[in-house]
Amino acid sequence: MASQHLFRYSSGFYCKFHQLSKLNLLRTNTQSSLTQRFIGNSEPKLTSKYSNWVTGFRRILCGPSLSECVQAIYKLLARQCNVYTGQRLRRLQRMWFFYSALYPETALQKIVTNFAKQNLRTTKKPMYYLFGAACFTWEKERISDTDMRSIVAADEALLAQLYSSSNYQQTVELPSWDQIIDRQHLKVWRKPKESSYLYEYKVYAKFFDISARSFLKVNMDLDYRKAWDNLVIKLDLIDQDDKSDSEVIHWVSHFPFPMQSRDYVFLRRCKIDHRTKTMYVVAKATDHPSLPPSKDHVRITTYQSTLVIRPHRTFDENGFDYIMTYHDDPKAPIPTAAVTWMTREGFPGFVQNMHAAAKHLDSIAPGEVSSGNAKENKQFLPSLHTNA
Numbered sequence: 001m002a003s004q005h006l007f008r009y010s011s012g013f014y015c016k017f018h019q020l021s022k023l024n025l026l027r028t029n030t031q032s033s034l035t036q037r038f039i040g041n042s043e044p045k046l047t048s049k050y051s052n053w054v055t056g057f058r059r060i061l062c063g064p065s066l067s068e069c070v071q072a073i074y075k076l077l078a079r080q081c082n083v084y085t086g087q088r089l090r091r092l093q094r095m096w097f098f099y100s101a102l103y104p105e106t107a108l109q110k111i112v113t114n115f116a117k118q119n120l121r122t123t124k125k126p127m128y129y130l131f132g133a134a135c136f137t138w139e140k141e142r143i144s145d146t147d148m149r150s151i152v153a154a155d156e157a158l159l160a161q162l163y164s165s166s167n168y169q170q171t172v173e174l175p176s177w178d179q180i181i182d183r184q185h186l187k188v189w190r191k192p193k194e195s196s197y198l199y200e201y202k203v204y205a206k207f208f209d210i211s212a213r214s215f216l217k218v219n220m221d222l223d224y225r226k227a228w229d230n231l232v233i234k235l236d237l238i239d240q241d242d243k244s245d246s247e248v249i250h251w252v253s254h255f256p257f258p259m260q261s262r263d264y265v266f267l268r269r270c271k272i273d274h275r276t277k278t279m280y281v282v283a284k285a286t287d288h289p290s291l292p293p294s295k296d297h298v299r300i301t302t303y304q305s306t307l308v309i310r311p312h313r314t315f316d317e318n319g320f321d322y323i324m325t326y327h328d329d330p331k332a333p334i335p336t337a338a339v340t341w342m343t344r345e346g347f348p349g350f351v352q353n354m355h356a357a358a359k360h361l362d363s364i365a366p367g368e369v370s371s372g373n374a375k376e377n378k379q380f381l382p383s384l385h386t387n388a
Helices: 003-005 014-039 046-063 066-102 105-119 125-135 147-163 214-218 222-228 335-363 374-380 382-387
Strands: 178-182 186-192 200-213 234-239 247-253 262-273 277-287 299-300 303-311 320-326
Touching: 003 299, 014 247, 014 303, 147 200, 147 262, 147 277, 147 303, 147 320, 186 335, 200 214, 200 335, 214 222, 214 303, 214 320, 222 234, 222 335
Parallel strands: 262 299
Antiparallel strands: 178 186, 186 200, 200 320, 234 247, 247 262, 262 277, 277 303, 303 320
16 A cells, blocks of 8 residues: 555645635735724733733734644644545455455465565565564464463373482383383483374483473573584574463574584473472474575474473472473484484483583572673583583
8 A cells, every 4th residue: 555645635625725825814914904903003012911902802803823724724634644544454454354264374474474575675674574473473373371281291191100209210111102212310212203204202311410490491591502502503582472471482403414404493382380390391393474494494394392390399409300202304314223323322412411501500600601692601511512
C-alpha cells in the first residue's frame, strides 16, 4: 500500500480551503475598519482595567484568526486521514483472512519471508528481523508445561529407577535399547530410529563432587558454553518468550573433517521443580524467519534433546544423577561401525568436559566468570581444551 494514499484528500478540498482563506481575509479587513471606527486610536491610552474588555470586543468583531482556522482544518484533515487509514487496515485484514483460508500458516510465513528478502535487500537488517518476529508466533511455538511433561515422562521414570545417592548402582533393562557403554557411573544406550539409519541416544551419569546447579549452568549458559566446548563456532540467543521462558537458540558447531560445519536453530526451555527437586531442560529444532539456512553451514532440521537432573540432597550441594536423551540428523550417512566407535569414544569425553567445567564453576567465586566475553572465560579453563 503506497504511503501517499494514506494522506490523500478529496478533490474539492483545495478549492474550499482557498475560498475560506479569501473570505477570512475579507472579513478581517472589514471588521478591523469597524473596530478602528468605534475604538479609534485610543487603544494605547487605555488602562489595564479596560484592556481585557477591548480584546474581547475585538474578538467578537473580528472572529477567529487565520491560524486558528488553519488549526481547525488540520484537525479535520487528520480525522479524515485516520478514517481512511482504518479502512485500508481493515482491507488488509480481510485480505489476510482470505489468504489464510487458502494457504496453511507455514506457506504464509514463507510468502512473507520471501517478500522481505526480495523487497528489503537495500534496507537495514533490523527491518528484516521485524518481519521475522511477526511471522514467529510464540502461541504455537513455545514449549508449554504439558509438552515438557510428555517429553520428559519416560526419562523421569527411568531416573527414578536408577537414582541412588550412594555408590550402589541399580541395574535396569531397556527394551529395544542396546547398551554400548556400561560403567559404574556412566551408561549409554542407543536404539535405531524407525525407517532411518539414525540412532537415538540415552546417557545416564552420576556425580558426587559437583552440584546440580553448576551442572545446569554448564548446559544453559551460552557464553560459558563457548568457553568449555571447543566445537562451538557460534552460539547466540535469537528470541525469547516471557510467558514460558522458552528461547530460540542459534548454534553453529564444528564437525569432523572433511564435513562442513552444522548449524541448529532450536527451541529451549528450562524448568526447576522445587517440590520434586528435579531440573528439566527440553530442546527441539524449529524454524525462525530471521535465520534462513546459510550456504556456509548445513542446517540441521531434525533435533531433540532432554535433560533431567535430580540432586542427592539440594541443588547447591554436591551430588546428583542425570539422564540425557538426544537425537538429530547430521545429514551425513556414516557407517554404523564408525558411529559406534565415535559414540564409545566421544560420549565419555563429552561427559568429562561437562564435569570439568562444572567442577571449575563450583571452585570459583560467583561472578568471577565473565558472562559477556567467551574469550575471557577461556582463561579459566586451560586444561579443558588440552584434554579435549
